Amino acid sequence: MLKMIILIKKKKGMSRDDFIAYYEANHSPLGKRLVGHLWTRYTRNYPKQLMAYNEATEMDGYDAITEIWFKDQTAVDEMARIVNIPENNAAILRDEENFQEREHTRMLMVEEYENGTTV
16 A cells, blocks of 8 residues: 655744644644545654664754655646646645744655454
């Protein structure tokens, strides 16, 4: 199954609580309104802490990890078409400026493999 993972850093000076509140009350509904019909699942994950693995830097921490699942590549392509309509794109970019550091956003398209649990 195709999945998009989006790594987001909150706007400088914004509290974690304000970031989450804005994302949930404003940006998430905007995305759902424009392209949510193309998603099979949509989650926002808000890390509580950065766990040590290797030496971490300030840039290693993200404030949200968004996951969006798609039925197929056709749905991904249709989402790209819709978000690139000039008025949609302008609305998305304006909204992102309100709560995130866009230059640090990373988007990954992944193919998810489910192997069940280890229990």
